[in-house]
Amino acid sequence: MFVLVCTALLGWKAWSDTMDDPVVLRTQVALPGLPSGGEPITAALISDIHVAGPDMPPERLARIVQQINALEPDIIFIAGDLVSEKRTGTHIYTPQEIVAPLGQLHAPLGVVITPGNHDHWFGWDALKAELEAHGISVLQNEAAQIGPLAVGGVDDAYTRRDDLSLVLDQMRELTGGRLIVTHSPDITPQVPAEISLVLAGHTHCGQISLPLIGAPAYMSQYGDRYACGAMVENGRTIIVGAGLGTSLLPIRFGTRAEIWLVELSGV
Numbered sequence: 001m002f003v004l005v006c007t008a009l010l011g012w013k014a015w016s017d018t019m020d021d022p023v024v025l026r027t028q029v030a031l032p033g034l035p036s037g038g039e040p041i042t043a044a045l046i047s048d049i050h051v052a053g054p055d056m057p058p059e060r061l062a063r064i065v066q067q068i069n070a071l072e073p074d075i076i077f078i079a080g081d082l083v084s085e086k087r088t089g090t091h092i093y094t095p096q097e098i099v100a101p102l103g104q105l106h107a108p109l110g111v112v113i114t115p116g117n118h119d120h121w122f123g124w125d126a127l128k129a130e131l132e133a134h135g136i137s138v139l140q141n142e143a144a145q146i147g148p149l150a151v152g153g154v155d156d157a158y159t160r161r162d163d164l165s166l167v168l169d170q171m172r173e174l175t176g177g178r179l180i181v182t183h184s185p186d187i188t189p190q191v192p193a194e195i196s197l198v199l200a201g202h203t204h205c206g207q208i209s210l211p212l213i214g215a216p217a218y219m220s221q222y223g224d225r226y227a228c229g230a231m232v233e234n235g236r237t238i239i240v241g242a243g244l245g246t247s248l249l250p251i252r253f254g255t256r257a258e259i260w261l262v263e264l265s266g267v
Contacts (some may be wrong), residue, residue: 014253018055018251022046022064022244022257024071027230029197030238034148034266041149044068047079047183048243049203050118051098053091056084056245062101064259066245069090071261076201078102078136079241080116080156080183080245082127086248094133095126101160103134110145111136115154115200116183118247120161137172139181143170149264150174152195154182158202158219164190171195177264184219185240188233198238199262203227205242210256230260 023138032040050056083098105111113136115124131138137146139153141163152167153159164187171178178195180187185200205228206215218227230239242258 006249014251017252017254017256018125018246018250020256021067022259024259024261026261026263028263028265030267031264032196032267033175033178033263034177036266038266040263040265041074041177043081043107043111043262043264044071044076045074045217045239045241045262046074047241047246048116048122048204048245048247050081050082050084050243050245050247051093052084052245052250054089055250057091058101058232060091061244062104062158065101065104069106071259073107073261074175075149076105076107076111077181077199078109078111078113079181079199080114081118081201081243081247083118084245085116085245086250088248088250095123095130097131099127099134101133105136106146109149112139112144112146112151112153112181113137114139114181114183115161117156117158118158120159122154131189133193141166145169145174147177148176150178152175152180154180154187154204157182157184157186160262161163162187168192171245177266185238188226188236188238190208191236192258196236197264200226200234200238201241201243203240203242204247205229205255205258207246207252209247211254229252238255
C-alpha cells in the first residue's frame with residue numbers, strides 16, 4: 001500500500017510539474033545605453049517550447065500565448081527550440097501547426113527568435129518561413145535595431161552554428177541598450193564586457209531534478225555554471241530560462257515551465 005501511495009504521489013508531482021501553467025519570474029536589469037530616468041522596457045523571455053504530443057500540443061501553446069499577452073510585454077524574445085522530434089512523442093506537428101499559435105503573440109516592439117538545436121534537426125528552413133510569414137523577426141547570427149535596443153541574435157552553439165564575432169560586428173553600428181539572445185548559454189564567456197545582458201534557454205533547468213541528487217545533466221559544456229535562472233557574472237546579467245516544454249522524455253520533475261519578465265531600465 002505504501003509503495004502504491006508513493007507511486008501515485010510521484011506520478012501526480014510529475015504530471016503537475018509537466019502540465020501546469022508556466023510560472024512567471026520577474027527581475028530588473030539596468031542596461032547601459034538606455035536613457036537614465038526613461039520609461040523602462042519590459043521584455044518577456046521564453047524558450048524550449050518543444051511543440052509535440054503528448055505534453056505540448058499547439059492548443060496548450062495557444063493558452064500559454066494568451067498568458068504571455070496578458071503580461072503586456074513591450075518585446076518578446078524566444079530563445080530557440082520551437083519543436084521536439086523526440087521518439088517518445090505521440091504526435092509530431094507540421095511547421096504551420098507549430099508556429100501558428102506564436103503568430104498571436106502581441107508586443108509593441110515585436111517578437112524576436114533565434115533558432116535552437118532541435119529547430120535545425122527538425123527542419124529550420126520550413127520553420128523560419130512560417131515565422132517570417134507571421135511577422136516574427138528571426139535573428140540568426142544577425143543584429144537589429146529594435147526601438148531603443150541593439151539586439152544580437154546568435155545561432156545555436158550546441159550544434160556549432162553560432163557566429164558571435166559576426167553578430168558583434170553588426171552590433172557596433174547600432175545604438176541603445178545592448179543585449180544578446182541565443183539558445184545555448186555556452187557562448188557567455190566569449191561575450192565582451194560591453195554587452196551587459198545575455199538571454200538564453202536550452203538547459204531546461206535540468207528538466208528532471210531529483211531531491212538531494214539534482215539534475216543528471218544540463219546539456220552544457222560548463223555543467224551547472226549556467227544551469228538556471230538569473231545570475232550575475234563579471235558585471236553581466238545572464239538569464240537562462242527553464243523553457244516551456246520537454247525534450248527526450250515528455251516529463252518534468254522538480255522543475256517548472258517558466259516565463260521570464262525582465263524590466264530593462266537606463267543607468
